[in-house]
Amino acid sequence: KNEVEQSPQNLTAQEGEFITINCSYSVGISALHWLQQHPGGGIVSLFMLSSGKKKHGRLIATINIQEKHSSLHITASHPRDSAVYICAVGNGGSNYKLTFGKGTLLTVNP
Amino acid sequence: EPEVTQTPSHQVTQMGQEVILRCVPISNHLYFYWYRQILGQKVEFLVSFYNNEISEKSEIFDDQFSVERPDGSNFTLKIRSTKLEDSAMYFCASMRVETQYFGPGTRLLVL
Numbered sequence: 001k002n003e004v005e006q007s008p009q010n011l012t013a014q015e016g017e018f019i020t021i022n023c024s025y026s027v028g029i030s031a032l033h034w035l036q037q038h039p040g041g042g043i044v045s046l047f048m049l050s051s052g053k054k055k056h057g058r059l060i061a062t063i064n065i066q067e068k069h070s071s072l073h074i075t076a077s078h079p080r081d082s083a084v085y086i087c088a089v090g091n092g093g094s095n096y097k098l099t100f101g102k103g104t105l106l107t108v109n110p
Numbered sequence: 111e112p113e114v115t116q117t118p119s120h121q122v123t124q125m126g127q128e129v130i131l132r133c134v135p136i137s138n139h140l141y142f143y144w145y146r147q148i149l150g151q152k153v154e155f156l157v158s159f160y161n162n163e164i165s166e167k168s169e170i171f172d173d174q175f176s177v178e179r180p181d182g183s184n185f186t187l188k189i190r191s192t193k194l195e196d197s198a199m200y201f202c203a204s205m206r207v208e209t210q211y212f213g214p215g216t217r218l219l220v221l
Binding site: 095 | 141143145147152153154155165166199201210212214215
């Protein structure tokens with residue numbers, strides 16, 4: 001069973017700050033997902049990573065497979081980035097499923 | 111852009127009643143999932159479905175739960191006799207190439 005730990009649990013930042021959210025997991029995976037959940041509850045997939053680094057706009061996700069660790073960075077944070085960011089890991093094959101972390105609540109103040 | 115849809119968005123039911131949550135996955139996806147999130151807790155896997163049968167289910171997914179793909183588009187989760195602890199947000203997802211696309215969720219409240 002894979003354990004997924006995120007830190008910090010809560011993060012408050014001022015607009016414009018650089019944000020880092022960390023995720024570590026205990027067992028080898030096929031891929032790691034970063035998801036965003038807004039107060040209304042809907043979940044949006046941000047990144048799916050199996051190695052290296054991905055960038056989309058102001059968001060950057062990195063993964064170190066050997067260390068079983070991933071980070072999500074937000075550059076030039078904005079109040080609209082306020083949401084819960086969830087790390088989830090997936091294992092491959094026909095029974096691919098996600099195991100989720102508890103999420104990090106990010107609040108960006110203007 | 112294609113998206114996963116779920117109905118209803120909210121449902122309130124009495125304990126012991128049956129509920130059916132409906133999902134329309136993205137049309138060319140082959141893998142389907144149900145997850146749930148109890149208020150304030152993390153998202154949990156319930157069941158995966160492929161090729162018209164269950165691929166894997168969690169220990170949460172007991173005999174009170176069932177899934178069906180009654181036609182080419184809908185994917186349903188039935189809870190036969192709801193309990194108070196079934197109150198949660200239920201998410202459907204469909205997958206292509208290991209990227210899962212989530213529906214907006216159904217918020218179920220059992221009274």
